[in-house]
Amino acid sequence: xxxxxxxxxxxxxxxxxxxxxxxxxxxxxxxxxxxxxxxxxxxxxxxxxxxxxxxxxxxxxxxxxxxxxxxxxxxxxxxxxxxxxxxxxxxxxxxxxxxxxxxxxxxxxxxxxxxxxxxxxxxxxxxx
Amino acid sequence: xxxxxxxxxxxxxxxxxxxxxxxxxxxxxxxxxxxxxxxxxxxxxxxxxxxxxxxxxxxxxxxxxxxxxxxxxxxxxxxxxxxxxxxxxxxxxxxxxxxxxxxxxxxxxxxxxxxxxxxxxxxxxxxx
DNA sequence: CAGCATCCCCCAAGATACTG
DNA sequence: CAGTATCTTGGGGGATGCTG
Numbered sequence: 001x002x003x004x005x006x007x008x009x010x011x012x013x014x015x016x017x018x019x020x021x022x023x024x025x026x027x028x029x030x031x032x033x034x035x036x037x038x039x040x041x042x043x044x045x046x047x048x049x050x051x052x053x054x055x056x057x058x059x060x061x062x063x064x065x066x067x068x069x070x071x072x073x074x075x076x077x078x079x080x081x082x083x084x085x086x087x088x089x090x091x092x093x094x095x096x097x098x099x100x101x102x103x104x105x106x107x108x109x110x111x112x113x114x115x116x117x118x119x120x121x122x123x124x125x126x127x128x
Numbered sequence: 129x130x131x132x133x134x135x136x137x138x139x140x141x142x143x144x145x146x147x148x149x150x151x152x153x154x155x156x157x158x159x160x161x162x163x164x165x166x167x168x169x170x171x172x173x174x175x176x177x178x179x180x181x182x183x184x185x186x187x188x189x190x191x192x193x194x195x196x197x198x199x200x201x202x203x204x205x206x207x208x209x210x211x212x213x214x215x216x217x218x219x220x221x222x223x224x225x226x227x228x229x230x231x232x233x234x235x236x237x238x239x240x241x242x243x244x245x246x247x248x249x250x251x252x253x254x255x256x
Numbered sequence: 257c258a259g260c261a262t263c264c265c266c267c268a269a270g271a272t273a274c275t276g
Numbered sequence: 277c278a279g280t281a282t283c284t285t286g287g288g289g290g291a292t293g294c295t296g
Contacts, residue, residue, distance in 0.1 A: 024240050027247060032236070034160040050258055061290060066259065076243075076250025087257040088296075097243040097250075104236045108160070111232055112152050115204075115225040119155060122204025122225075178278055189270060194279070215277040216276075261294085268288080275280080 030075060031101065035060060035068045040098065041105050043078065047093045077101060158203060163188060163196045165233050168226065171206065175221045205229060 030036070035057075042048070042057045054065050069092060072078040077098035083089040094102060158164070163185075170176070170185045182193050197220060200206040205226035211217040222230060 020244060023244060023248060024237075027240055027244070028165060028236075029162045032160060032162040032165045034157045037156065037160045062259090063289065063291090067289090074251055074254040075247050076254075082258090085257095086296080088259090090258060097239075097246050100239050100243060101236070104232060104239055107235060108156075108229070108232045109152075111225075111228050112155055115228060116148060116151060116155070118225050119203050120151060123202055126202040126204075190279090191269065191271090195269090210278090213277095214276085216279085218278060257296105259295085261292105263290105263292085265290085266288095268286095270283105270285085272283085273281090276278090 027075065030071055031077075033068075035064055036072060037105050037108070039065070039068055039072065040077070040094065040102050041109065043092060043094050043098075044102065045094070045099070047091050050090050050092070053092060072098070155203065158199055159205070159229065161196075163192055164200060165236070167193070167196055167200065168205070168222065168230050169233050169237065171220060171222050171226075172230065173222070173227070175219050178218050178220070181220060200226070 038057050038060070039053065042053060048056065050065070050069075053069075054060060054062065057065065060068075069078060069080070073080050075097075076095055078092050079095050079098075081091045081093075083091070166185050166188070167181065170181060176184065178193070178197075181197075182188060182190065185193065188196075197206060197208070201208050203225075204223055206220050207223050207226075209219045209221075211219070
């Protein structure tokens, strides 16, 4: 992920690499944020409407949820289905890439559970 | 991770759960950010000085790096070693919990590589 | 109900400079 | 070299109101 130089490649290949690298970085910047993670975790393998999602994520503003959903949709991680009824109904679900990322988020959740007591005591030690 | 109610527990157990839950959330808020991830990935299983780290992460300001390192140290994910020489020398390395999280970040990097072309085309489709 | 636009405020984060 | 403090600004993010 870092901007390391790989030798034995043509200039074009180097360029491709650094382009892929900067794209990877962009993706990181988009996706590696707490709301995205919480949304992905909340969606799981289910289907939720905007308001359900908002409620289940908890503590997220209308605007932030919209922004993050757009971002996730743009990156092809969530699929948005609009039912042209009145009142409107919009459903969100994870795509296959989204499910892939969900696996990562799951491991992070597992990690949190595993180390939560360590972290808590580390914090107490640090805060004194 | 969500704030789901679990029945069959005493009030105290419920309280413990929600306390653990809010702590987990705090940890998420701290750690699920792009700089933290990039720092963890950059550190890997090595040992780096402040300035080396800054250079290798790339694009991070002095201040942001300091803040994130303090945060990671507070949560017990990185260990900070100060050599009382002049000029000072400070080394950072991941702790065991930090290595655990690094595994997660690694899977995210793998995920990025796997889906980078899908994401790129999803973006192009979306942006038109 | 979901989304967008507008307004507005405050804090995140950069720049700079000083200490040990 | 690493860290802290101060100052300043842009934009993140909340609140509100309007539309389909």
